[in-house]
Amino acid sequence: MSIRAVCELGYVSDSVSRVHGRTLAAVTEHASATVGRAERTGGRAERKERTRQKLLDATLQMVTTRSLASVSLREVARDAGIVPTAFYRHFDSMDALGVELVDECMRPLRQMTRDARRGTSNRGDIIAGTVAILGRQVREHPAQFQFLTRERYGGVSAVRRAIAMELRLFTSELTVDLARLTAGGDWSSEDLEMAADLMVAAMLNTVLRLLEVDHRHREDEQRILSTSERQLRLIALGMAAWRSG
Amino acid sequence: MSIRAVCELGYVSDSVSRVHGRTLAAVTEHASATVGRAERTGGRAERKERTRQKLLDATLQMVTTRSLASVSLREVARDAGIVPTAFYRHFDSMDALGVELVDECMRPLRQMTRDARRGTSNRGDIIAGTVAILGRQVREHPAQFQFLTRERYGGVSAVRRAIAMELRLFTSELTVDLARLTAGGDWSSEDLEMAADLMVAAMLNTVLRLLEVDHRHREDEQRILSTSERQLRLIALGMAAWRSG
DNA sequence: AATTTCGGTGTACGCCCGTTCACTGACTAG
DNA sequence: CTAGTCAGTGAACGGGCGTACACCGAAATT
Numbered sequence: 001m002s003i004r005a006v007c008e009l010g011y012v013s014d015s016v017s018r019v020h021g022r023t024l025a026a027v028t029e030h031a032s033a034t035v036g037r038a039e040r041t042g043g044r045a046e047r048k049e050r051t052r053q054k055l056l057d058a059t060l061q062m063v064t065t066r067s068l069a070s071v072s073l074r075e076v077a078r079d080a081g082i083v084p085t086a087f088y089r090h091f092d093s094m095d096a097l098g099v100e101l102v103d104e105c106m107r108p109l110r111q112m113t114r115d116a117r118r119g120t121s122n123r124g125d126i127i128a129g130t131v132a133i134l135g136r137q138v139r140e141h142p143a144q145f146q147f148l149t150r151e152r153y154g155g156v157s158a159v160r161r162a163i164a165m166e167l168r169l170f171t172s173e174l175t176v177d178l179a180r181l182t183a184g185g186d187w188s189s190e191d192l193e194m195a196a197d198l199m200v201a202a203m204l205n206t207v208l209r210l211l212e213v214d215h216r217h218r219e220d221e222q223r224i225l226s227t228s229e230r231q232l233r234l235i236a237l238g239m240a241a242w243r244s245g
Numbered sequence: 246m247s248i249r250a251v252c253e254l255g256y257v258s259d260s261v262s263r264v265h266g267r268t269l270a271a272v273t274e275h276a277s278a279t280v281g282r283a284e285r286t287g288g289r290a291e292r293k294e295r296t297r298q299k300l301l302d303a304t305l306q307m308v309t310t311r312s313l314a315s316v317s318l319r320e321v322a323r324d325a326g327i328v329p330t331a332f333y334r335h336f337d338s339m340d341a342l343g344v345e346l347v348d349e350c351m352r353p354l355r356q357m358t359r360d361a362r363r364g365t366s367n368r369g370d371i372i373a374g375t376v377a378i379l380g381r382q383v384r385e386h387p388a389q390f391q392f393l394t395r396e397r398y399g400g401v402s403a404v405r406r407a408i409a410m411e412l413r414l415f416t417s418e419l420t421v422d423l424a425r426l427t428a429g430g431d432w433s434s435e436d437l438e439m440a441a442d443l444m445v446a447a448m449l450n451t452v453l454r455l456l457e458v459d460h461r462h463r464e465d466e467q468r469i470l471s472t473s474e475r476q477l478r479l480i481a482l483g484m485a486a487w488r489s490g
Numbered sequence: 491a492a493t494t495t496c497g498g499t500g501t502a503c504g505c506c507c508g509t510t511c512a513c514t515g516a517c518t519a520g
Numbered sequence: 521c522t523a524g525t526c527a528g529t530g531a532a533c534g535g536g537c538g539t540a541c542a543c544c545g546a547a548a549t550t
Contacts, residue, residue, distance in 0.1 A: 043547075043548085044495090044496075044497075044546085044547050044548070047497080048496090048497065051497080051498090066314065066400045067312050067314045067315075067399055067400025069311065069312045069314060069315040069400070070312075070314040070315060070400050072536075072537060072538085073537080073538065073539090074536075074537065074538080075536095075537095082497085082498065082499090083498065083499055083500075084537090084538080084539080085498080085499075085500085085538095085539075085540085085541090086497065086498045086499075088539085089496075089497055089498075090497090093538095149398055150398045150399070150400075152398075153394055153395045153397075153398075153453065154312055154395070154399065154400075155311045155312025155314070155315050155395075155399075164457075191475065194472050194475050194476055194479070195476075195479065197450070197472065197476070198447055198450075198476045198479065198480075201446050201447055201449075201450035202443055202446055202447075204446075205442070205443075205446035208398065212409075227439050227442065230436065230439050231439055231440075231442070231443045234439075234440065234443065234480065234483040234484065234487060235443075235479065235480065235483055236483070237482070237483040237486040237487060238479040238480055238481070238482040238483030238484075238486070239479065239483075240486070241482040241483070241485070241486055242479060242482060288517075288518090289516080289517055289518075289525090289526080289527075292517095292527080293526090293527065296527080296528090317506075317507060317508085318507080318508065318509095319506075319507065319508080320506095320507095327527085327528065327529090328528065328529055328530075329507090329508075329509085330508095330509080330510085330511090330528080330529075330530085331527065331528045331529075333509085334526075334527055334528075335527090338508095
């Protein structure tokens with residue numbers, strides 16, 4: 001007897017659908033039980049952290065195909081294998097979860113900045129190195145970048161604000177780097193920010209392009225990265241010819 | 246007696262909430278009755294078109310603050326002053342409405358292209374002219390641009406595709422224009438596309454910036470447009486120094 | 491060993507949703 | 521004048537949602 005049939009008989013209650021959900025969750029858990037029976041180990045704090053992470057992961061997974069605003073608290077809880085009300089032991093609301101998810105997804109981006117800066121100290125081509133790092137980060141953390149780009153102008157204002165803040169930080173760091181690189185040239189800080197903003201826009205555009213191609217086609221990926229590199233090079237050429245003020 | 250109270254007495258039915266909604270709609274309609282009593286005029290086809298437009302307008306209004314995926318059919322119908330089921334006389338679903346809304350919102354952008362091209366024939370500064378036109382279009386049609394930028398990577402895939410297609414068209418038109426401007430220089434079509442893509446990215450970035458400031462502060466708006474102009478100029482400088490292939 | 495803490499459970503509620511169906515009555519075509 | 525079309529109505533349905541509340545039992549604290 002299907003759940004549907006049960007419902008049509010008017011024998012419906014919240015419990016029925018929840019049991020259905022739990023069944024699915026249990027199956028999923030079983031299928032992805034790579035860690036085996038290591039579920040019930042660790043102290044209370046550790047296990048709470050694990051559940052919390054499951055909630056974040058489940059949400060991130062869903063947001064790769066839909067917008068955060070359309071993901072429900074119940075759905076996330078179901079996927080994480082807990083009852084809806086237990087959600088509140090970890091987050092005040094889906095909005096709050098979203099904001100924390102921004103922080104988590106920013107880590108790849110921050111890592112990228114660090115990597116790129118280290119590459120700068122080497123003797124290689126700064127632009128080529130940066131683009132390569134960008135490509136690698138997007139390939140390795142597609143869901144995170146998907147989330148950030150989708151929700152950057154998405155429906156949840158708290159998340160929008162959080163992303164905007166982090167992105168402003170990113171731009172200002174790049175501004176500092178540009179200041180070092182153009183030392184000696186007569187660049188006003190306003191113009192440096194303008195250039196950094198343009199570069200960030202170009203790179204975000206690249207991220208979007210990378211995300212919308214099937215990443216198994218390495219040739220498409222390479223074409224996009226090549227375009228990105230030439231765009232940054234074009235900007236660099238422009239900067240070399242720039243007279244500030 | 247409040248609706249809330251009615252519901253708590255268990256005296257709830259669909260009708261109650263619908264009547265509530267209609268009351269709100271009626272009030273709204275009354276408040277914004279700038280056209281007065283000209284409601285019941287025109288033939289059947291004409292009135293259908295009017296309702297259709299009301300549905301599109303209501304949706305566009307809502308999407309300025311939330312994502313399309315979170316706007317419900319009932320809500321839109323309520324705002325347009327019709328019963329939910331009548332919605333289907335005009336659109337198959339909210340997704341279908343979204344796709345048509347893309348087309349409607351693209352008109353300002355297409356107008357922009359035309360205006361900019363006309364400006365080109367004049368003797369003035371092409372970049373300054375283009376940026377000015379961009380600023381004017383965004384100021385005059387904020388909701389349309391809001392919708393396009395928000396849903397460009399939003400949750401509804403049909404809408405995403407529609408926007409992506411239109412934007413690709415826009416870029417390819419710009420590529421043609423660039424080809425004319427760089428005639429004589431040794432530019433490959435691939436590099437032209439690369440440059441056009443960068444310019445479109447820069448301009449979209451400008452649109453986003455314009456939308457997120459309070460448009461009553463003309464000084465902020467001017468600062469953003471000035472930055473945009475300098476960014477395009479930086480790119481133009483880069484192009485002047487570019488050696489293709 | 492006794493007590494407290496707290497992550498997770500189970501039930502129930504009121505609400506809004508999309509969609510179905512039979513209908514109504516003003517416009518329109520013959 | 522009449523028959524038909526069709527935008528809009530109104531009631532009902534099954535279902536998902538957020539969240540309040542009382543409860544449980546294992547881990548942590550005393």
